[in-house]
Amino acid sequence: MTKKKAQVNTAKAQKNASVAQKDTTMPDIVVLIRYAELFLKGKNRDFFIDTLVKNIKAGLLGCDISADLKKEQGRIILQNFATQKDIKAQENKDLEALKNLLAGALSKIFGISSYSFAYKLAIGECLQGVSEFAVFRLKEMLASGRDVEQSKMASTFKVTTTRADKKFPHNSDVISGSVGAYILKELPHLKVNLSSPELVVHLEIRERGLAYVYFKKIEAGGGLPIGTSGKALSLLSGGIDSPVASYKMAKRGLQVDFIHFHSYPHTSKQAKDKVIDLANIVKGYTGGRYLYMVNILDIQKAIDAHCNNAYAVVLARRVMMQIANAVADKFGYLALITGESLGQVASQTVESIAATNEVAKTPVLRPLIALDKLEIINIAKRINTYATSILPYEDTCTAFVPRSPITKPKLEKVLKEESKLNCTNLKSTGQDIQALIKKALENIEAIKI
Numbered sequence: 001m002t003k004k005k006a007q008v009n010t011a012k013a014q015k016n017a018s019v020a021q022k023d024t025t026m027p028d029i030v031v032l033i034r035y036a037e038l039f040l041k042g043k044n045r046d047f048f049i050d051t052l053v054k055n056i057k058a059g060l061l062g063c064d065i066s067a068d069l070k071k072e073q074g075r076i077i078l079q080n081f082a083t084q085k086d087i088k089a090q091e092n093k094d095l096e097a098l099k100n101l102l103a104g105a106l107s108k109i110f111g112i113s114s115y116s117f118a119y120k121l122a123i124g125e126c127l128q129g130v131s132e133f134a135v136f137r138l139k140e141m142l143a144s145g146r147d148v149e150q151s152k153m154a155s156t157f158k159v160t161t162t163r164a165d166k167k168f169p170h171n172s173d174v175i176s177g178s179v180g181a182y183i184l185k186e187l188p189h190l191k192v193n194l195s196s197p198e199l200v201v202h203l204e205i206r207e208r209g210l211a212y213v214y215f216k217k218i219e220a221g222g223g224l225p226i227g228t229s230g231k232a233l234s235l236l237s238g239g240i241d242s243p244v245a246s247y248k249m250a251k252r253g254l255q256v257d258f259i260h261f262h263s264y265p266h267t268s269k270q271a272k273d274k275v276i277d278l279a280n281i282v283k284g285y286t287g288g289r290y291l292y293m294v295n296i297l298d299i300q301k302a303i304d305a306h307c308n309n310a311y312a313v314v315l316a317r318r319v320m321m322q323i324a325n326a327v328a329d330k331f332g333y334l335a336l337i338t339g340e341s342l343g344q345v346a347s348q349t350v351e352s353i354a355a356t357n358e359v360a361k362t363p364v365l366r367p368l369i370a371l372d373k374l375e376i377i378n379i380a381k382r383i384n385t386y387a388t389s390i391l392p393y394e395d396t397c398t399a400f401v402p403r404s405p406i407t408k409p410k411l412e413k414v415l416k417e418e419s420k421l422n423c424t425n426l427k428s429t430g431q432d433i434q435a436l437i438k439k440a441l442e443n444i445e446a447i448k449i
């Protein structure tokens with residue numbers, strides 16, 4: 001390929017990539033998506049990759065991007081990407097904007113370990129085209145300082161090659177050596193540095209004589225594709241911790257829906273709206289589809305009226321667990337998730353957790369149990385929930401907060417306090433705790449998010 005041809009091809013590829021790529025003879029820009037493969041065996045492997053492909057499709061759709069996805073050996077290849085969003089801007093110049101949009105979508109999809117924007121070249125069995133193209137791009141990068149940090153000043157490079165097509169006549173070392181030698185000849189001020197080069201030319205030789213050339217690997221979220229571990233129900237308060245807990249468990253492959261307990265109208269409509277907003281942010285990571293809203297005002301009032309105030313929070317938590325458990329049973333959620341962190345507040349001592357846990361039949365996952373508040377806050381900022389979480393609308397528990405909550409409740413004392421809610425005069429009005437729980441369950445509002 002001549003220099004001029006390469007230039008024309010790149011310009012065409014960039015234009016095509018921003019709308020739709022049709023001509024496969026051009027060095028189109030594609031995205032090579034990598035996933036961690038270590039544990040993938042047999043059927044598990046197909047399930048993992050198929051779920052990841054499905055999640056990428058859904059993630060792109062959510063960001064208004066269309067693309068074709070192809071499963072290749074060890075990679076998912078995303079090509080022909082385009083967006084209807086502000087298409088004028090894309091057509092004119094802004095391939096970068098489209099790449100950023102795509103990068104934003106990919107960064108939320110668990111199961112992707114890293115990805116690269118790569119040029120796809122049809123090379124047959126010859127390395128000349130790929131060598132010329134690498135030189136052309138390197139010159140462009142060195143001149144503009146784009147794509148690789150400080151590339152303008154870069155003076156060292158290396159070529160690395162992955163050869164998925166074992167029928168290709170040269171092995172990886174020969175390919176790297178040959179392309180490297182051509183680069184040295186054309187750009188004599190560059191030197192090879194294999195241990196810490198400033199520029200890396202990555203080549204992947206794949207089936208049907210296709211080569212992919214890229215210069216950068218972008219780290220992604222890692223973890224497992226959501227859905228590969230089943231689905232779970234997260235107890236989502238309006239606070240900082242539970243959105244982070246939901247995110248963490250989604251990273252391990254759970255599709256996570258949400259349940260929230262409120263005391264409307266004792267707690268405000270803004271407090272409810274804040275939780276809906278949080279669920280809408282977190283669902284971008286967890287694939288959540290439902291937010292179950294449960295009104296526990298009557299239960300809170302009964303606890304307030306009949307029980308020792310120091311036990312109010314632990315009693316309310318047991319009610320939440322019981323209701324969440326019933327919802328999990330009914331809709332097939334395999335686990336519950338909470339944002340508890342050991343010792344953070346009175347209701348999160350081992351004793352309090354034991355008292356709450358006692359009513360749960362479904363496993364309760366507590367991914368933040370060993371994290372410090374600061375660590376949790378940092379994640380909340382990164383996933384964009386922090387600003388919403390700190391809005392000052394009161395939660396059902398803060399609305400009924402005891403003056404001095406018990407920090408190390410004994411289970412028998414908790415049960416004794418709880419039994420006050422089963423007393424005969426409450427029963428006679430149909431307002432004993434089980435009747436109230438039944439009523440709360442019957443009146444759940446399932447919001448599609």
Ligand code: ATP
Pocket residue numbers: 234235236237238239240241242243259260261262320337338339340344345347348395396397
């Ligand atoms: P968060 O920041 O998540 O509100 P927190 O530090 O305020 O947590 P607690 O109020 O003790 O801690 O709540 C512990 C966990 O119990 C929460 O992370 C959440 O999973 C669950 N939880 C508490 N209140 C509610 C609620 N109103 N609705 C749903 N879940 C709740």
Ligand code: MG
Pocket residue numbers: 237238239395
């Ligand atoms: Mg809270």
